[in-house]
Amino acid sequence: MAAGENGSKSRGGGARKVYNALRTEILTLVLEPGELLDEARIGERFGLSRSPVREALIRLSSEGLVTTLPNKSTQVAPLQIEDFPQYLDALDLLQRAVTRLAAKQRRDADLVIIKSAQGAFEDALGRRDALAMIEANRDFHVAIGEAARNRYLADSYARILDEGRRILRIYFRSYGDAVHPEFADEHPRIIAAIEARDEDLAERLAHAHARQMGERFLQYLRSRHTADISVAGGVDAV
Amino acid sequence: MAAGENGSKSRGGGARKVYNALRTEILTLVLEPGELLDEARIGERFGLSRSPVREALIRLSSEGLVTTLPNKSTQVAPLQIEDFPQYLDALDLLQRAVTRLAAKQRRDADLVIIKSAQGAFEDALGRRDALAMIEANRDFHVAIGEAARNRYLADSYARILDEGRRILRIYFRSYGDAVHPEFADEHPRIIAAIEARDEDLAERLAHAHARQMGERFLQYLRSRHTADISVAGGVDAV
DNA sequence: TTATTCAATGTAGTATACAAACTGTACACT
DNA sequence: AGTGTACAGTTTGTATACTACATTGAATAA
Numbered sequence: 001m002a003a004g005e006n007g008s009k010s011r012g013g014g015a016r017k018v019y020n021a022l023r024t025e026i027l028t029l030v031l032e033p034g035e036l037l038d039e040a041r042i043g044e045r046f047g048l049s050r051s052p053v054r055e056a057l058i059r060l061s062s063e064g065l066v067t068t069l070p071n072k073s074t075q076v077a078p079l080q081i082e083d084f085p086q087y088l089d090a091l092d093l094l095q096r097a098v099t100r101l102a103a104k105q106r107r108d109a110d111l112v113i114i115k116s117a118q119g120a121f122e123d124a125l126g127r128r129d130a131l132a133m134i135e136a137n138r139d140f141h142v143a144i145g146e147a148a149r150n151r152y153l154a155d156s157y158a159r160i161l162d163e164g165r166r167i168l169r170i171y172f173r174s175y176g177d178a179v180h181p182e183f184a185d186e187h188p189r190i191i192a193a194i195e196a197r198d199e200d201l202a203e204r205l206a207h208a209h210a211r212q213m214g215e216r217f218l219q220y221l222r223s224r225h226t227a228d229i230s231v232a233g234g235v236d237a238v
Numbered sequence: 239m240a241a242g243e244n245g246s247k248s249r250g251g252g253a254r255k256v257y258n259a260l261r262t263e264i265l266t267l268v269l270e271p272g273e274l275l276d277e278a279r280i281g282e283r284f285g286l287s288r289s290p291v292r293e294a295l296i297r298l299s300s301e302g303l304v305t306t307l308p309n310k311s312t313q314v315a316p317l318q319i320e321d322f323p324q325y326l327d328a329l330d331l332l333q334r335a336v337t338r339l340a341a342k343q344r345r346d347a348d349l350v351i352i353k354s355a356q357g358a359f360e361d362a363l364g365r366r367d368a369l370a371m372i373e374a375n376r377d378f379h380v381a382i383g384e385a386a387r388n389r390y391l392a393d394s395y396a397r398i399l400d401e402g403r404r405i406l407r408i409y410f411r412s413y414g415d416a417v418h419p420e421f422a423d424e425h426p427r428i429i430a431a432i433e434a435r436d437e438d439l440a441e442r443l444a445h446a447h448a449r450q451m452g453e454r455f456l457q458y459l460r461s462r463h464t465a466d467i468s469v470a471g472g473v474d475a476v
Numbered sequence: 477t478t479a480t481t482c483a484a485t486g487t488a489g490t491a492t493a494c495a496a497a498c499t500g501t502a503c504a505c506t
Numbered sequence: 507a508g509t510g511t512a513c514a515g516t517t518t519g520t521a522t523a524c525t526a527c528a529t530t531g532a533a534t535a536a
Contacts (some may be wrong), residue, residue: 011309012308012309036246052291055292055296058293058296058300059296059300062297062301063300064393070250071249071250084391084451086387086388086390086391087387087390089339089388089390089391089443090388090390090394091389091390092393093331093335094394097331100325120288132325149324150320150321150327150328151324151456152324152325152328152329152398153324153327153328153331154402155302156328156332156394156397159394163390
């Protein structure tokens with residue numbers, strides 16, 4: 001297979017490339033939960049051997065984004081909506097803590113990053129681009145996580161936010177990726193609270209924001225039958 | 239290298255074996271923070287090729303237990319005591335949340351596991367076995383995490399607890415692994431609160447427990463010079 | 477003596493080769 | 507017909523081979 005022929009980075013880049021690509025596709029549901037991943041096929045898709053592909057899959061497995069059936073194959077981690085309440089609890093807790101900390105510890109440089117992410121968010125909102133909106137939303141909160149200056153909490157928070165990308169994707173996709181503008185005004189208020197170093201307000205807004213998100217998704221779940229969107233097993237679900 | 243000759247599991251077991259071994263040795267400081275890990279050497283130590291070793295290292299890297307310098311080598315993740323305050327904050331937050339949830343959600347089966355871990359803890363205390371005590375302490379809290387029935391929080395909590403094993407190890411080792419009995423009576427009270435489903439008390443005790451641990455370690459840090467125990471870079475530090 | 481270049485060496489990243497386990501199908505036997 | 511076994515195909519897990527990057531140290535020049 002044309003060894004030595006490579007487009008981008010001659011070394012070390014292969015595994016990272018596959019990792020990033022698969023990760024994005026998993027989080028955007030281009031790869032459906034439960035879908036089976038074949039190392040060889042992925043390898044030939046990227047023009048790489050199985051080794052870097054394997055590395056990428058191991059990383060993803062370690063993050064819980066893929067599940068590896070021993071000696072059989074690895075599949076995109078199923079989304080178990082039955083523990084969505086757990087998810088919400090965790091998101092709420094970490095979001096409150098992190099946003100409060102950010103209000104306390106933020107520096108001006110942090111604010112710039114946060115506002116920039118919010119800019120991208122509003123941009124996507126204006127373009128009615130659901131995909132970009134989800135990503136910018138994640139970046140916005142991750143930026144707040146960084147501003148909290150606690151790598152343990154920020155890591156856990158980022159992990160949860162990523163999981164949320166898949167949930168939000170299901171939500172929007174089910175509405176044909178129509179963008180609902182009701183999300184628009186919550187972020188600026190959070191920014192303002194962080195900028196004003198108002199810890200209590202920041203925490204309260206963060207809490208409300210998580211609740212809102214959960215409420216909307218639960219409402220959506222109720223509108224459909226839970227069974228219908230059980231993406232847990234099949235490739236062709238939803 | 240005698241292909242096909244292996245003691246335990248003929249397939250999939252190799253990588254897991256290396257992973258578990260390295261992980262334990264990292265968390266017990268048998269492998270010092272900053273120590274360099276050579277894939278080939280590890281491979282020959284376990285009678286395996288580089289492939290399974292690589293898989294183990296990738297997993298560990300993904301968990302933050304080793305740091306991989308691109309194209310150079312991988313080293314045991316340095317312990318940065320300068321962000322010990324961050325660590326404490328995160329531990330406190332998650333411990334409070336998880337212990338409270340455990341008091342709310344626990345089932346009888348959970349209590350059995352928790353008490354069993356506490357049994358091992360007291361056993362180790364009696365034997366003055368610092369290593370076993372640290373491990374049992376971690377298991378005790380992880381069991382509480384399981385009882386909370388929130389896999390997101392339990393995962394984050396477990397991750398933080400593992401990091402704590404290294405910190406506790408430094409602490410005890412510096413005192414020649416002498417076991418201080420003042421830890422003894424906090425766990426039973428936490429168990430009692432969980433058993434009685436007293437959420438507020440459980441959270442308060444969990445909070446106090448985290449504070450105690452942090453206080454002791456900070457006191458230890460103050461007694462030595464911070465620079466002396468900076469295990470960040472060198473192999474032979476401490 | 478000190479700085480710089482370059483070859484030599486070692487190790488990580490990738491490719492390939494081989495072995496074991498699982499899957500499914502076909503066929504035989506009851 | 508139903509069940510069990512054999513065999514082929516597919517795919518993971520591991521071993522080995524190869525390549526490129528990086529560091530080291532010696533040789534040479536200033």
